[in-house]
Amino acid sequence: MEIKFIAIDNEPPALDVITTHARQFKALKLVQTFDDAIAAAAWLRHAKVDLIFMDIQMPDISGVELARSLHDAPMIIFTTAYKQYAFDGFELNAVDYLLKPISFERFEKSIDKVLSQCGKQQEQSEKDFLVIHSSYQVMRIDTRRIRYIESLKDYVRIHLTDAAPVLTLMTMKKMLEQLPAGKFSRIHRSYIVAVHEIRSVSNRLVRMNCGMQLPVGDSYSQFLKEWKQP
Structure with a gap:
């Protein structure tokens, strides 16, 4: 330094x-x-x-x-x-x-x-970057490019704003630990969302800027109380 x-x-x-x-x-x-x-x-x-x-x-x-x-x-x-x-x-x-x-x-x-x-x-x-292994290579992803993350059993799929989704072997818990605090929220056992990519929240559904609608799980209902629409 x-x-x-x-x-x-x-x-x-x-x-x-x-x-x-x-x-x-x-x-x-x-x-x-x-x-x-x-x-x-x-x-x-x-x-x-x-x-x-x-x-x-x-x-x-x-x-x-x-x-x-x-x-x-x-x-x-x-x-x-x-x-x-x-x-x-x-x-x-x-x-x-x-x-x-x-x-x-x-x-x-x-x-x-x-x-x-x-x-x-x-x-x-x-913390603004996520380092993962995918397709036999190491990738460094700017977290500002992430829309949401989807769980697929032992893998997670990272949905990006400007590229095709990226698949990596990782648990959702471990993934959340590596993301910058306050910028991402887990809303379901299968989904983590980028807060800045949320368009609205209603009827236990999170509507993303990309048009995707994701459910809020029963165990994550606290998110509905904490999230404030800009």
Whole structure:
């Protein structure tokens, strides 16, 4: 795992501390440092990083203002010499807030939080794909392409939006465990449906966008109470 980061602080010694601490972590890759928040904001309009170390109190524009201006903000660790600005940092869902002078021990705790968050993001990304064996080959299926899944005894048939159904040896229970939580629901001992592919639900029937109608089993009647039509 490689985490690309930049550091923004109008005080060069503070930048030196951050970059020196960061060298102790193989996962961190320094891309750029800035002692001018305006220049950093301009650079970020055309570049992307995974993490920003950012001072809160800077001339021209504060770190909080800069963070709020970012369209697709990466992880942010705020740094400042003033405790009273901590709330502003956490209000923006910052990964952490470091009080200057920054000790290596405190810096290390922040990086642990970053690595933990990256791990969760990677796990979720991996859940967006389903890896199965079918027709003597390994297939990687984007779960957004799945309409519904049908049980055929020891096999399951995966019905896709843009291709012919795919057959694989797997139980429905195991299949459900591998799908992203909240995006799929089991409605019958023989069917798992993609929630975003449901057109409507009535009279114990699930009508899919593709026109297929699937029954809701007695053991899965809770689905009828939980599902809300958009």
